[in-house]
Amino acid sequence: MPIIVSSGQRKEEIDRIKGLDLGADDYVTKPFGLRELLARINAVLRRQESDYCRRKRAGVTYRFGGWKLHPKTHELHNPRGEAVQLTKVEHALLVALLDKPQIPLAREHLLKSTRVHEDIFDRSIDVQILRLRKKLEVDASSPQMILTQRGRGYVLALPVERD
Numbered sequence: 001m002p003i004i005v006s007s008g009q010r011k012e013e014i015d016r017i018k019g020l021d022l023g024a025d026d027y028v029t030k031p032f033g034l035r036e037l038l039a040r041i042n043a044v045l046r047r048q049e050s051d052y053c054r055r056k057r058a059g060v061t062y063r064f065g066g067w068k069l070h071p072k073t074h075e076l077h078n079p080r081g082e083a084v085q086l087t088k089v090e091h092a093l094l095v096a097l098l099d100k101p102q103i104p105l106a107r108e109h110l111l112k113s114t115r116v117h118e119d120i121f122d123r124s125i126d127v128q129i130l131r132l133r134k135k136l137e138v139d140a141s142s143p144q145m146i147l148t149q150r151g152r153g154y155v156l157a158l159p160v161e162r163d
Contacts, residue, residue, distance in 0.1 A: 002044040004028060006037075062098045063161040065145060067136065071095050089114050090132050093125075097146065097156040104152040129154055 005019040008030035016027045025044045028037065062069040066079030074091050076084045086094065096105065096113035107125045114128065129148075133140040147157050 002026075002048055004037075004040060004044060006030065006032075060162050062095075063163070064098065064101070064156070065158045069094060069098065084135055086135070087131075089128055090135070093128050093132055094136075097154070098160050101156045101158065101160040104149045104155045106153040110154065125154075 002025045003023060004026045005024040006028050007015070007019075016029075019027045025047070026040050028040055059070070059072050062071070068077045069075070071091075074086065076086055076091075076094070078084055092114040093110060096110055110125050114125070129146060130140065133143050133146055136145050137143050145156060145158055147155050149155055
């Protein structure tokens with residue numbers, strides 16, 4: 001999760017450096033305008049998105065519950081090693097869930113992540129989740145991997161390894 005430190009107390013360069021060295025993605029001191037803060041938030045989010053794209057191009061492999069996904073080649077293999085075909089939307093949805101495992105993702109976030117086709121709407125995410133569950137789950141009517149959190153969205157319940 002990106003972190004922007006906001007401080008009104010310390011304007012010294014060393015304090016900003018310490019904040020950035022401790023893991024902050026940006027550091028802003030008061031007073032600042034809301035437009036500047038919004039611009040900084042958008043810049044941090046763009047950098048985070050480009051980091052994701054760089055990892056995808058670098059050939060990251062996701063491993064979860066015996067499954068293996070190669071985002072670059074769109075290859076998904078079940079625990080028995082058999083290939084499972086995904087549509088572009090299902091692939092984008094799975095990558096979004098794998099990128100933030102065990103964190104509830106709102107429909108809006110998933111909608112943005114799956115903008116493969118412009119005709120995807122808020123409630124169609126539910127249909128795509130159902131289709132993805134049918135491919136991943138032993139029993140799609142009683143999901144164990146992709147859980148619904150009422151009022152919050154969907155969460156990939158399994159830990160994910162990246163290599």
